[in-house]
Amino acid sequence: LKAELVVLSACDTGRGEIKGEGVIGLSRSLIAAGVPSIVVSPWQVPDDDTNLLMKEFYTNLYEKKLDKAQAMRRAMLTMLNDDRGNFNPIAWAAFTVIGEAE
Template sequence: AKLVVLSACDTGRGEIKGEGVVGLSRSLIAAGVPSLVVSLWQVPDDDTAKLMTEFYTNIYTHKFDKAKAMREAMLSMLNDGDGNPDPKAWAAFTVIGETR
């Protein structure tokens, strides 16, 4: 896969422990996935669904690269009357790896 989106809570917060447990995002990168979208804290399902819908629209309809697609999706959440303007509800997501 060229892009893996982990839109559940805390998907980007892996820690390497003494017994060798590795975060899911680190494992995917090690397996050769060039780009990931992960969340850094818990986010509400409804807001995540809106953000991800906008993100995918930006990638597939507007042909934005991954970083710009996420930025524009976040700006839409902030400025659009249908989105939640509280960044705690959607700003947890980040693009890791290749952004194009």
């Protein structure tokens, strides 16, 4: 797979299922396919909060030229400090960068 970053901004994208073949999550499959960086969430996040967070993440990543980890960190801080944001960690702390952060 020729992608530098895959963002899975749906609910529970970071969790796998335990079956006979072991723990297989979508993120693990993407890493095996050669994707160096993935953004996932281990729990359900309200759509409006995800929308705000992802807009900030992409702005930080592409316009402000931050690395992936810093772009996500700044997006989370914006959610905490912005009147539009949801202060509940369920809303802003769900997403994590797996793999290469730079």
